[in-house]
Every structure is written in C-alpha cells, then in structure tokens.
Amino acid sequence: MKIKVGVIFGGESVEHEVSIITAVQAMNYMDQDKYEIVPIYVAKDRTWYTGKMLMEMDVYRNFDTLKRYAKKVTLVKTKEGFFLQSVTGLFRHNVAEIDIAFPVVHGKGAEDGSLAGFLDFIGIPYVGCNILGAALGQDKVVQRQLMELNEIPVPKYTWFYDTEYLTDTTKIMKEVKAIGYPVIVKPAKLGSSIGISIAKTEKELDACITEAITYDNKIIVEQVIPNILEVNCSVLGNHEFQETSALAEMLTKNQFLTFDDKYLSGGKGKLKSGIKAGNKMSTSEIVIPARISKKLEEKVRELSLKTFRALDLAGTVRIDFLINRETEEVYVNEPNTIPGSLAFYMWSSTKDYKTLLDDMITMAIKDYKNASKKTTSFDSNILSNFSGSKGMKNKIGR
Ligand SMILES: Nc1ncnc2c1ncn2[C@@H]1O[C@H](COP(=O)(O)OP(=O)(O)O)[C@@H](O)[C@H]1O
Ligand SMILES: [Mg+2]
Structure with a gap:
C-alpha cells in the first residue's frame, strides 16, 4: 500500500508564493509509485484546501478558481488515523487520509516551529525539523547565541527590540559603532532578504532600522563581511x-x-x-x-x-x-x-x-517510530490525592 504524504504549503508568511513553488516542485518529483501525494494548500487567510489540482502551478494564478474546485478542509485525528475533513456543509466528512505530513512552508508563522508544534500536538509524524530546530532556524539572534556557545564562528553583531531602540537610540548607536561600519541591518525573524539593508553611516543606520522595524519587533545589526x-x-x-x-x-x-x-x-x-x-x-x-x-x-x-x-x-x-x-x-x-x-x-x-x-x-x-518507543508517561496516583473540593486546595509544587 502506498504511504499517504500530506504536503503542507502556503501559509500567511511573506514567502507564501515561494512556498507554493517549492511545494509544487517537490510534489511533482515525489515517487508516485511509492507515495500517494495529498496536497494541502494553506491560503493567506489560513484556510486549508486539498485536491489533486493543487499539484499544478497554473491553479495558483487564479484564486477564485482554486477556491471553487479545491476542498476546504481541516486536519484531525480520529480512532482510524489522521484525516483531512471537509469543513463545508452540515456534516464533516473525510476527504483524504494522511500517514505522514511533509511541511514545505517558508518563514514566519509556519517554518518557525508553528507548524511543527501543531503537527506534534495532533501527534502525526512529519518530515523535517522539530519545534526547537525550526524555531532556532528562524531567529537570527538566538541561533547566533547558540552557535557562539558551540564555537561556531558568526559575524560580530548586536541586537535589540524595537521598543528599546525607540527609548534609547543613543545606547544602540554606540553598540553599533563598536562593531564598526558598514553594518547590515536585518529583521531577526524574517527571510528572503526582506527588510534587510546596509548602513555605512549613523544616519543611514537610523533609516535602515526604521525600515526593519516595520517587519519585526526584534532587530539584529552585524558587521558586513568584506x-x-x-x-x-x-x-x-x-x-x-x-x-x-x-x-x-x-x-x-x-x-x-x-x-x-x-x-x-x-x-x-x-x-x-x-x-x-x-x-x-x-x-x-x-x-x-x-x-x-x-x-x-x-x-x-x-x-x-x-x-x-x-x-x-x-x-x-x-x-x-x-x-x-x-x-x-x-x-x-x-x-x-x-x-x-x-x-x-x-x-x-x-x-x-x-x-x-x-x-x-x-x-x-x-x-x-524511535520516538514512540520512549517513555512518555508513567502511572501515578497523583489524581487520587486531589479528590473533592478539599483536595483542590492542595498546593502543586511543580
Ligand atoms: N554579515 C554579512 N556581511 C555581508 N553580507 C551579508 C551579511 N549578512 C547577510 N549578508 C547578505 O545578505 C543576504 C541576506 O541575508 P540573510 O541573513 O541570509 O537573510 P535572509 O534570512 O533574508 O536570507 C545574504 O545572502 C548575503 O548576501
Ligand atoms: Mg539567507
């Protein structure tokens, strides 16, 4: 029997279109003798759609047609497995079954661990990074901090939140000066070079940060590698x-x-x-x-x-x-x-x-399969100590 692979793509991110291209490419190259491909397209308004036509690039050129022919669905776990269920009409019904999810999403609100978290919570197996890896992959600040701890060389940098810049601009300007111009300013959790620019002077820096702040509340400024x-x-x-x-x-x-x-x-x-x-x-x-x-x-x-x-x-x-x-x-x-x-x-x-x-x-x-073998719970009588309203007053030291 073929393994049913739910390829999830699209989403709210600014890299929505790029995700469609990556996913359509991947679906068309997947071994169709071994895998049954179930496209799951997440529109910008977060509505989920499925249907074989979503494997064709042309479909995405006309959203009205897509909406008319693709099925609006949601992913649920039932006793029998994981299913895409139709969310239109009076009663939900199964539209397609999925054995494993394959996230092909880019950027914020999807690639950053959000989708991994959702899939973990439902309990469906999925391809690629877990929540932690995905979240670290998105945050240019925390990933650098962790790389430094592991003696992986990264460019000199400083970082701050937008509110910190607005309340103490001078302090941040000083920190950047210590790095030395030119510097490159980036929204910390974006991608595809959006909101990124190079500043050669303090005046340019202010303009670059003002631009980056429109995309993200966390900003990283780093030395330009010559x-x-x-x-x-x-x-x-x-x-x-x-x-x-x-x-x-x-x-x-x-x-x-x-x-x-x-x-x-x-x-x-x-x-x-x-x-x-x-x-x-x-x-x-x-x-x-x-x-x-x-x-x-x-x-x-x-x-x-x-x-x-x-x-x-x-x-x-x-x-x-x-x-x-x-x-x-x-x-x-x-x-x-x-x-x-x-x-x-x-x-x-x-x-x-x-x-x-x-x-x-x-x-x-x-x-x-390996993760399923790990102990995830153990029997305890903890709830028996919490009976009735009296029990509810017990303190939980956690
Ligand atoms: N420290 C740096 N010095 C010189 N060029 C840089 C530096 N950081 C980024 N760049 C340039 O900017 C591009 C985009 O930056 P990057 O950090 O990769 O952001 P994104 O997540 O948007 O891809 C890089 O591909 C590179 O060309
Ligand atoms: Mg890059």
Missing part, C-alpha cells in the same frame, strides 16, 4: 545520520543577495506541471561545486555538521556561509530549515530529487 564569498552547504539527516551535499557558490551583482536575486524570473527548464524550475528558483548565478580550496571546503562541511547538531536540525536543510576571500575567514550566516527548492539542485551529483525526497520521508518515519 570581500564576500557566499557558499551554501545542504545537510540531509537526523540525530543519528548526516550527509552533506556539494557546495554551492552564490554570485550576485548587488551588494547582497536580494529578494529579486533569490526568486524572480526563474530558470530555464520546465517541470511537467508547467512551473519554471531550471535547476533552482533564482536568477542569481549559482556555481556548483563552489570554486574554493579543499581546505575551505572541509571547513564548510565541518561547520555545517556542527551547526546541524547544535541547532537540533533534521530533514534537508541548507547552511549558508559568508567567507572573506582575502583572509579566508569562514562565518556561518544562517541555517534554512526548509530551503527554497529543498536545495535539491545541490544534491544532483549524488542523488536525484526523487531519492532525496524518499530519504527525507523514510528518515522521518524511522524517527517517529
């Missing part, structure tokens, strides 16, 4: 097993990789669904393998595995590096827990996309 070379490494794995991909070198004509670099205008190739894919969804040039020395390559691989472990990651992630070409200093920039195109183009020399997806699902099923 003579920059951007290299990415994908890691596939879990706690037990990890594998690294070929390294990718990112080229851009802009000061840094912008949203347009990352996504606009697409590649050359075409998937059967009609979605432009090429070997990735981006206009920035990617060179694979990266043109770096053996020594640097080993360093990047070692730091990728260290980051994967320190941040409790799983699935196929992409770790992004910033390298100073002159000094050959290597810094981890950030992990991407659900990378665009699931980083499949970085694996092409060792495994095709179908195998990569298969490995991810197989690993998630194994992890779920």
